[in-house]
Amino acid sequence: MIQQALPARGSRFFAISAMAIAALVVLSFPLTYFLPLLTGRTSFALLAHLHGLTFFAWTGLYVVQTQLVRRGNIRLHRELGIAGVALAGAMVPLALWMAVTAAAAREANGIARPFEFSLYNVIDISMFAVAFGWAVYEAQRRIEWHRRLMFVALLNLFGPAFARWMLKLPLPFPWVDMSPNLIADAFLLVLAWHDRKWLGRVHPVTLGAALILIPFHAVEPLIARSAAWNAIAPTLLGFW
Known part of the structure; x- marks a missing residue:
């Protein structure tokens, strides 16, 4: 009985934050x-649809998974985890393929620093x-590590998605470029508060993610615009 109750401890935070x-x-x-698709103003390549479908599906599955844990349905949670692994396995190559395609389109349109983004x-x-x-490795070993690592994985999808709005704001460089990921990182601070409340300390995953991601996201725009990155990016992405 104790082992069945432990996975649900503190799960309300992850369920609510997942929905938000x-x-x-x-x-x-x-x-x-959505609007360009419904109105027909823009024609999207099949790659874009597949990319969007897998990323939306994984995010939706994450919401379902956190709700299952909150309700104590650990068995179904573990069974659906296989679908999460399958989706993630498709997401990585699709994302890299999309990155290469987008860079090629920017280069063809004569955009300065086509490899910046x-x-x-x-x-x-x-x-x-x-x-x-x-x-996934921690799923059967350390459940609190598993939860937080999945949360960090989600945040690395949230930042790029939220950039669609932030890039429309009249913010100067580098603030406009760093703000989406820094907003995503703010959820790590909320997670740290949750850790202190439920665990009495900030969990190592939370602390490590904050110490790595926040400073890097603050300097990432400078790296992206640097001559060094734009020199190695074409080779890295297979253009040369």
Whole structure:
């Protein structure tokens, strides 16, 4: 009985935050995807649809998974975890493929520094893959590590999605570029508060993610615009 109750301890935070983040993700795409799709103003490639479908599906599954844990249905939660692994396995190559396609389109349109935004694509999906893979490894070992690593994986999807709104604001560089991910990182501060409340300390995953992601996201725009990155990015993405 104790072992069945432990996974649900403190799960209300993850269930509620999952719904809030998922709602913000969905609300980030009306102008750039949903409305153009419904009105027919923009024709999207099959790659874009597959990319969107898998990322929305994984986010929706994360919401379902946190609700299952909150209700104590750990068995179904574990069974559905297989679908999460399958989706993640498709998301990583689709995201990299999308990054290469977007960079090629910017280069063809003569945009200065066509590989600048490729850094965000590569880092975000890489951090997602690391956090998700580690979370899967911890699923049967340390449940509190698993929860927080999955939460970090979600945040690495939320930042790029929310950028659709932030990039429309009249903010100067580098604030406009760093703000989406820093807003996502703010959820780590809320998670730290949750940790102190439920665990009496900030969990190592929460602390480690904050110490790594927040400083990096603050300097990421400078790296993305640097001559060094724009020199190595074409080779890294297979253009040369």
